Amino acid sequence: MTETASSFIAKSTIKAADLEHRRKINFNIDKYNATVPLGKQQFSDVAIARERAKNAKWRAIEHLDQYLEHFEKQITARGAKVLWAETAEQALQEVGKICKEKNCTTVVKSKSMVTEEIHLNHFLEEQGIESVETDLGEYIQQLDGEPPYHIVTPAMHKNKEDVARLFADKLGVPGGLSPEELTQVARQKLREKYVQAEIGVTGANFIVADIGGIAITENEGNARLSCAWPKTHIVIVGIEKVIPSITDLALFWPLLSTFGTGQKVTVYNSIVTGPRQPNETDGPEEMYVILLDNGRTNLLANPAVREALYCIRCGACLNACPVYKNIGGHAYETTYSGPIGSVITPHLRGMHEYKHLSYASSLCGNCTEVCAVKINLHELLLENRHEAVVKGESTLAERIAWKAWKASSLNRKMMNMGNGKMKNWVVNKVFKGWTAHRSDLDFSQQTFNQMWAERNKE
Amino acid sequence: MSTRDKILQAVKNNKPALIPLQEIPALLDVTEENPIVKFTAILKNLSTEVKEVDGWDEVIQYVSELKQQYKIVTVIDGVDGIVNDGADTINQSAAALASLDYALIKGPIGIAENGAIWLNDKNLPNRLLPFICQHLVLVIEAKDIVSNMHQAYRKIQVNEEGYGVFISGPSKTADIEQSLVIGAHGPLSLRVYIVH
Numbered sequence: 001m002t003e004t005a006s007s008f009i010a011k012s013t014i015k016a017a018d019l020e021h022r023r024k025i026n027f028n029i030d031k032y033n034a035t036v037p038l039g040k041q042q043f044s045d046v047a048i049a050r051e052r053a054k055n056a057k058w059r060a061i062e063h064l065d066q067y068l069e070h071f072e073k074q075i076t077a078r079g080a081k082v083l084w085a086e087t088a089e090q091a092l093q094e095v096g097k098i099c100k101e102k103n104c105t106t107v108v109k110s111k112s113m114v115t116e117e118i119h120l121n122h123f124l125e126e127q128g129i130e131s132v133e134t135d136l137g138e139y140i141q142q143l144d145g146e147p148p149y150h151i152v153t154p155a156m157h158k159n160k161e162d163v164a165r166l167f168a169d170k171l172g173v174p175g176g177l178s179p180e181e182l183t184q185v186a187r188q189k190l191r192e193k194y195v196q197a198e199i200g201v202t203g204a205n206f207i208v209a210d211i212g213g214i215a216i217t218e219n220e221g222n223a224r225l226s227c228a229w230p231k232t233h234i235v236i237v238g239i240e241k242v243i244p245s246i247t248d249l250a251l252f253w254p255l256l257s258t259f260g261t262g263q264k265v266t267v268y269n270s271i272v273t274g275p276r277q278p279n280e281t282d283g284p285e286e287m288y289v290i291l292l293d294n295g296r297t298n299l300l301a302n303p304a305v306r307e308a309l310y311c312i313r314c315g316a317c318l319n320a321c322p323v324y325k326n327i328g329g330h331a332y333e334t335t336y337s338g339p340i341g342s343v344i345t346p347h348l349r350g351m352h353e354y355k356h357l358s359y360a361s362s363l364c365g366n367c368t369e370v371c372a373v374k375i376n377l378h379e380l381l382l383e384n385r386h387e388a389v390v391k392g393e394s395t396l397a398e399r400i401a402w403k404a405w406k407a408s409s410l411n412r413k414m415m416n417m418g419n420g421k422m423k424n425w426v427v428n429k430v431f432k433g434w435t436a437h438r439s440d441l442d443f444s445q446q447t448f449n450q451m452w453a454e455r456n457k458e
Numbered sequence: 459m460s461t462r463d464k465i466l467q468a469v470k471n472n473k474p475a476l477i478p479l480q481e482i483p484a485l486l487d488v489t490e491e492n493p494i495v496k497f498t499a500i501l502k503n504l505s506t507e508v509k510e511v512d513g514w515d516e517v518i519q520y521v522s523e524l525k526q527q528y529k530i531v532t533v534i535d536g537v538d539g540i541v542n543d544g545a546d547t548i549n550q551s552a553a554a555l556a557s558l559d560y561a562l563i564k565g566p567i568g569i570a571e572n573g574a575i576w577l578n579d580k581n582l583p584n585r586l587l588p589f590i591c592q593h594l595v596l597v598i599e600a601k602d603i604v605s606n607m608h609q610a611y612r613k614i615q616v617n618e619e620g621y622g623v624f625i626s627g628p629s630k631t632a633d634i635e636q637s638l639v640i641g642a643h644g645p646l647s648l649r650v651y652i653v654h
Binding site: 027028031032042044048051052055058059061062063064065068069084085086090134135136137140153154155158159160163179180182183184186187190191194195211213219220221222224225228229239246247249250251253254261264265266267268269270271272273274277280281282283291293297300301303306 | 633
């Protein structure tokens with residue numbers, strides 16, 4: 001077993017038994033479960049909406065190269081610079097170069113999973129640049145020195161008392177503040193940072209191909225402040241985030257917010273198509289869009305799991321997953337947790353290191369049921385297991401065990417070998433792993449052949 | 459080969475063979491019988507104060523009342539009795555704008571199904587305006603309220619108009635234990651005037 005896998009098993013074992021942790025997560029997810037069904041009522045037909053969304057993403061991925069080139073052409077014509085990065089390192093280098101050019105000392109960041117994926121904050125810190133998370137949940141996590149716990153609700157595992165304590169510790173404010181007061185503290189602290197920052201970094205929820213723009217959705221107003229206030233705006237986005245047309249947003253804005261948080265639509269939905277134009281009075285002077293591959297073309301190359309690229313990162317599958325609800329977001333030790341994380345991580349970061357995630361599933365299929373774009377998540381988990389075996393990633397013991405199983409199952413004589421007592425001893429005592437979480441097996445004292453013979457005698 | 463070409467080549471090599479798309483019925487584009495009622499109800503649900511008024515008198519009155527007490531900016535065109543002083547905010551520093559109490563902006567499109575109001579560069583002399591002010595007041599003419607997002611997108615030409623944003627309610631967050639807090643980084647409150 002790899003170290004990553006044993007660490008995952010150790011952490012999830014601890015978390016699954018941590019009742020306080022489970023209480024907090026279930027409290028949060030229950031609130032979500034109460035609002036999402038109400039939000040879904042806004043669709044005249046949710047099933048068709050999901051089907052159409054999948055269709056649009058299907059089109060986008062089928063013509064990904066043309067759409068990316070078209071996007072680049074359109075947005076470049078309006079003065080934005082498009083940079084391409086094959087790896088996290090290349091993306092970081094590009095950001096580093098821009099920061100150096102601008103003599104940047106402070107960066108304000110809006111919430112973006114892709115910047116977590118490339119560990120942007122860590123990189124900027126090394127360069128002596130202060131990188132400030134401005135989404136409240138991310139800000140809480142940054143203060144606590146933790147990565148986000150959930151792709152939509154970064155501080156889902158903290159209750160309001162935890163956050164009040166953290167703010168008192170790190171910011172010197174009085175303890176025991178209410179969520180309202182804590183939010184106002186963050187608002188004040190972060191407004192100071194916006195004034196200082198030379199560069200704003202955001203992700204993008206969608207790359208809109210036909211108009212050559214990026215689309216960002218949010219509730220707090222921090223993403224808008226991050227991309228309109230500083231003189232330079234850097235967007236970092238995965239190449240799979242393409243949708244064909246701006247008119248598709250009429251479906252995707254409500255879909256993402258409903259499946260993500262249960263809202264009909266989020267408060268701010270912005271479309272940015274470039275830096276400040278000569279005839280415009282306002283906007284950042286420069287805009288860079290970094291298109292990141294970082295393993296996404298591996299997923300594209302694999303017809304069986306390609307549809308995982310349709311994901312719009314709403315987080316619905318996390319909230320639906322019985323595994324996630326018990327082990328939480330940090331046990332995975334990956335940027336993307338939950339079912340979608342278990343599907344894509346082995347392809348982004350290596351089957352050998354991350355295949356174990358595909359086994360952390362009951363294959364109940366709830367993730368597929370709730371997916372906004374109808375990705376067959378549970379089948380893709382099964383597919384990952386299959387690929388791991390085909391690639392020779394299964395252990396020697398497992399291979400021998402299956403071989404022995406197959407040989408004996410095909411052979412009546414071998415099936416009839418040994419009595420029930422011996423079988424009990426082998427399964428319950430020799431292969432103890434079986435009984436670690438299960439009661440002992442009790443084999444029949446007679447073989448099937450014996451029983452059959454007796455029955456036919458009568 | 460440049461990084462760009464390498465990625466595009468990888469995409470070309472790896473992309474699927476073209477399969478004809480399956481037919482899926484179009485989403486229903488239902489025109490609301492009374493879009494204003496729906497628009498109002500949804501906004502009220504989003505902690506927004508909605509005022510439906512006949513003519514501009516009440517808005518004019520409200521602007522002049524605010525002016526006496528607060529620092530305000532008004533971006534409303536073509537109304538006698540309201541001075542559009544939006545141009546003053548061009549090139550104003552963020553720090554100066556941060557002390558702004560109220561911004562009043564007229565939007566070109568409102569959407570009944572989710573209470574969103576569209577603003578673009580024509581209504582935003584300074585893009586920070588609707589986010590940096592402490593309180594936001596949006597004004598929409600009753601005739602400009604459409605039923606749904608599909609109808610709105612037929613009216614929008616964002617690549618010609620430049621920057622644009624749909625705003626639906628005051629800024630908010632539920633990042634702490636899912637407790638809804640109105641007023642995050644953007645405005646602390648939103649009031650919407652629907653003018654007949």
